[in-house]
Amino acid sequence: MTTLQRHLGIGVLIIAGFAALPMVITERYLLGEIIIFFIWAMVAMNWNVLMGHAGVFSLAQMLFVACGAYGVAMGVTFGGLPVWAAIPIAAMASAALALVIGMACLRLTGAYVALLTYAIAEMIHVLIITDTECFTLVRNNCQQLFGGSTGFSRFDDFGFRPLLKGNWVLGNYYAVLVAFAITVLGVVIIIHGRLGLAFRAIRDNVGYASSRGIDRKKYQVAAFAVTAFLTGLAGGVYAAHFRFAGPSLFEFSTLMFVLSMIVVGGLGSTWGPLIGTGLMMIVVEFSKEMGDARNLVLGLALILFVVLLPKGLSHAGTMLASRFLGRSRTSAANRK
Amino acid sequence: MSALLSATDVVSGYLNRPVLHGVSIDIAEGEVLALIGPNGHGKTTLLRTLSGFLPTRNGQFEFAGARLEHATVHARVEAGLVHIPQGDQLFAEMSVEENLLMGAYLVTDAREVERRLDQVYTLFPRLKDRRPQTASSLSGGERRMVGIGRGLMADAKLIMLDEPSLGLAPLLIEQIYDALSKLRTEGRSFLVVEENPSRLMTFADRLCLMDAGNIIWSGSTAEARKSEDILKTYLGGH
Amino acid sequence: MEILIQIFVTGLTLGSMYALAAVGLSLIYGTLGMFNMAHGMFMTLGAYAVFSLASVFGVPLILGVLAAMVAGAVIGMLTHLLIVRFMLNSPDFETNILVATAGLGILLEDLILKIYGGYPYPQPVKIEGTFSVGEVNVTYQALVILLIAIVCIGSVAWLLLKTRFGRAIRATAMNRDAARLMGVRTNTVYLQVMALAGALAGVAGLMISTLATLSPQMGGDPLLKAFVICVVAGLGNVWGAGICAIGLALIESAIGFYFGVRFGFPTMLMLVIIVLIWRPLGLFGKEKVVRL
Known part of the structure; x- marks a missing residue:
């Protein structure tokens, strides 16, 4: 395949x-x-x-x-x-x-x-x-x-x-x-x-x-x-x-809203934006209830992700998975 | 003579691939050490490690009585370790004079800067005529002179030169080495890297041969001349 | 003739404000290789800082300018220390930093909105009165703006061209590694550049707020124009940015006068696109040879 x-x-x-x-x-x-x-x-x-x-x-x-x-x-x-x-x-x-x-x-x-x-x-x-x-x-x-x-x-x-x-x-x-x-x-x-x-x-x-x-x-x-x-x-x-x-x-904030979906989900991935869209919609929904903090949350999300996780959640997920699998593979090899 | 620079078992390289596998060299005050060997065997990597661009992964590096293996680039420059890199790396949009002044960036005494400018202009008279010209408009030989001159402007205890003859016509190589020889007589220390060492045999006190990230031979130039093997394999029979 | 004088005065006033913004933007791009989407907020913060100070103490103009500079410089340095510093050597720096500074911009704008509200306050620190040139009335404020811009940009030019400090900045912009080999602490240089550009932006913000009013979105429009100016001049070309700022502002004010203000910027943008088709790296940009 x-x-x-x-x-x-x-x-x-x-x-x-x-x-x-x-x-x-x-x-x-x-x-x-x-x-x-x-x-x-x-x-x-x-x-x-x-x-x-x-x-x-x-x-x-x-x-x-x-x-x-x-x-x-x-x-x-x-x-x-x-x-x-x-x-x-x-x-x-x-x-x-x-x-x-x-x-x-x-x-x-x-x-x-x-x-x-x-x-x-x-x-x-x-x-x-x-x-x-x-x-x-x-x-x-x-x-x-x-x-x-x-x-x-x-x-x-x-x-x-x-x-x-x-x-x-x-x-x-x-x-x-x-x-x-x-x-x-x-x-x-x-x-x-x-x-x-x-x-x-x-x-x-x-x-x-x-x-x-x-x-x-x-x-x-x-x-x-x-x-x-x-x-x-x-x-x-x-x-x-x-x-x-x-x-x-x-509006600029709308543009940033969509951009944050991509950055949070994973720029350059295939499915990251889907994850990012769902997540950012939920986050923004909550932030609206907490005193209309939508733009604050958007700004923070953009900055934090670009600085700390520039490849987004989808990449972090793959890394974690491969590290976990990789470790179990080596431990299996050790047991032999 | 006490050791000015001493590097012991230095391991360094790019990403996770070491290029240097435990290199040790010593340079005494006033000594000229030539580092020779084929392309791609770690000579430039050693210089970049000593000047702090690449992290020292293992080993010790002592210079002028201070441990510097984890020091920043500018701390090493402040200590008097000056690196004149391959390919000149001039400030392209600056004039010749500004380039030279940048060399003396850490020198705060204006009169001292003037004195050194004069010194460089005496050494390379052609640069004096080119003073206001931008560096990008110079010929290859003139650029090399600016690059070396810029290194001479600093408070250098040791000058590391990476391939000063690279890409120059034989006549210009002569000029450059004549200038360097004049500086030698002032008692400065040099670490010179060359791939083609013909000119170095008369300039250097000692030779180190580098191969595959290791120093495989070191000795005085006189000894090198006697050793048939080395001459044949690395020096092309000079 | 009157019309020409009017266009000229408006163009110069606008142009000097754009120049303050564009020179800082270009300086940052030239040195750090980053496009600062938060630059508009640097301007806004400068204006609001002076407003706050003036509503408590009632400061004279000179002190106001200084306060705007300090506010801009502080936010510039904080941006470097809290965000840019961590990203400098990362892959895809150019895109990622655009995203990060855009995020910072929207965050700061929301903060201002939360603190001051959206009310369009007038800027208290300004000079009233007019004088006439021929038949045209010119406000003293317009003259002040022009003078302050000349002094600020002149000082920056002197700093960059004639001092050791400025030489280190230019050296870092031209060849980061070689500058480090000369003993330049490049991280300090970046911090200084952010402070310098921030200070210019703060002054620009103060000047803009004296002509219109304060609002959280006030930086958006001049930022857009500063962007366009920098692109026409060639990104990172500080002198080109200054010249293009005046030139484009004159064109904008002429178009605004003859065809209506709303067509000023669109015409400016069309001109820019034509310029870029003819010279993709801007009027003053130099081709960089990229080897395969």
């Missing part, structure tokens, strides 16, 4: 587990939390592919989420599209935006990329919230082209409410799970397939990789666009689930 097949197997098991979960959990609140988990996990896994594997330190990830969410919101509000059609279109728009930004930024490397992508995302944020010109009137309220400082809300969602009545959350649950499943399998195929091989070659030795015909910029732009598509998908289902898309998506 190749590593690709093994990780695909793990992925299918995880997806199947989540598909079976509503048989055990029926409370609407908990199902809602798991839906949010799916969405953040999608963003985090894609960012991990980009940053931990492809070596692109992008700080524009929430821009792609926003692009997906705004795409759905605008498609439904202005274009009259059904949500199901708006989501893939918005994800495509996200990939297209990434392609343009990638072509402009990925001539550079390292910190330069981080700064430029951050600046671009911030610029779009500011342009959106300072826009006051009315594009149309919605319910007699002024609606800016990009939603202005309030964003879009109360547009059509997946349409499960009339269909499933009280159980509409289940409909949303499975709709978002489909997007989650696409991301999980997509991410595994990228990391452990040919593209991932190219990334490792580039990371280990740019010069040698390029002499074998692996062009750094080409592969990084490809990674940027593909992950932006999946990140936009997450944004699209976010908008369809919450019936909301607004500038709060651009």
Whole structure:
């Protein structure tokens, strides 16, 4: 069994587990939390592919989420599209935006990329919230082209409410799970397939990789666009689930929240971001109750993990396991 | 003559792979010791260990009466152990003069710094003309002169030179060694590493041969000349 | 003509504040190889420190500037001692330190919010009044900002170029190992650089708060601009950062005047991206040859 097949197997098991979960959990609140988990996990896994594997330190990830969410919101509000059609279109728009930004930024490397992508995302944020010109009137309220400082809300969602009545959350649950499943399998195929091989070659030795015909910029732009598509998908289902898309998506603390998931889980691993997403959601939930300490906890988590455990929990887990196994093996050898 | 530097059974290397397997050397005050041997057998590693860049994993290192095996790099410089590294390692965007001044970083007496600057300029007159030029614009030979000159600016009791002739034309090698010989007469101690020791036979008092992380032979240059084996195997019949 | 003077005055005032922030940011990058995402919070802390001091004692401007410097220097040194020091030689330092300082930024911002609340206080330490150049009214505060920036950046330039202390900093930035061989204690140099850059950021924060108001997020916007300035100049190029700060601020204020303030930064960013496509290492950056 190749590593690709093994990780695909793990992925299918995880997806199947989540598909079976509503048989055990029926409370609407908990199902809602798991839906949010799916969405953040999608963003985090894609960012991990980009940053931990492809070596692109992008700080524009929430821009792609926003692009997906705004795409759905605008498609439904202005274009009259059904949500199901708006989501893939918005994800495509996200990939297209990434392609343009990638072509402009990925001539550079390292910190330069981080700064430029951050600046671009911030610029779009500011342009959106300072826009006051009315594009149309919605319910007699002024609606800016990009939603202005309030964003879009109360547009059509997946349409499960009339269909499933009280159980509409289940409909949303499975709709978002489909997007989650696409991301999980997509991410595994990228990391452990040919593209991932190219990334490792580039990371280990740019010069040698390029002499074998692996062009750094080409592969990084490809990674940027593909992950932006999946990140936009997450944004699209976010908008369809919450019936909301607004500038709060651009907030720095949101970006740091997702970043902390990756760092805590394990940058450059395959499954670390999933662990990190679950853990950070729980931690943040608790910290909100303890006097709104969300940002304090996020900041501390980022600092502590980067200083003490830079490869995250998944790596620490593997190390512990191998040390434990290694020790039992040597003790077995000693007994002989 | 008392021992200025004495290293005993030094073990050192990179990560978990030792390169030096218990090396011992002694240098007396005013003595010039040449360390020779083929590439990749631990000569540079020994210098980097003595100057504190690599940790001494085992063994003792005494210099000018103080135990230094666990001292930091700057503490060793303060004690008078100056290392002129391979490949010059100049401050590329600084002028020649600033590079030399950096050599005297720990010298606080301004007049003393002036005096040493003059000394270096007398030794390498070409540098005087190049004073305001940035180091990155110099030729290979001039860079070597700045590198050595920078080492001479410090309060050195012992100067460790790593391959001062590397990559230079024969005429320039002559110039460099002429300058070094002038310094010798002032009674300074040197530890010189060379792969090609032809010029060292007249410059050094003693030779140490290094092979596979061990010192396999040591003796005076006069003895080395008599020993056919050593000459043939390591010195290419000089 | 009036418009030109107005643009020029606004541009210079903005530019001198950006320069204070960008020079420190660039100095840190050049010496430690780290991008300080918490630099905006260094500015904010400087402004709040002066605010606190002034609301208790009522300090004159000069003392205010000194207090901002001290506050910035202290937070810079603490950042080094508590975080950076432990990460310096780790693999992936460049990315990890970005994450760590971003975490520090969000943590400090939350602390300020918890202590002072989000109320946009005015900065008490400033000079009132205006004078006119031609037909244009210029505030004395704008003049003060320009003067303080010139003095601060001039002193840093003198320190770096003419003193033994500055030579050690530059040597460490150019070749860390060689600097150690000269007897430079590089860890001390890092601490000094963080203090120096922090002090500049503190002053920048004070100046910014005199033009607008104090708020926990006040450092975000100037940090963003300082980033862009450093990238255009070439990361780690201290002199380039100073020049680009003035140049870009002049462009920003001109665009802001003719097309509206909200387009100032987007135009600046577009220009930057065009510059980078033409010169990937920035206007003043030098190519480093990397061997295979």
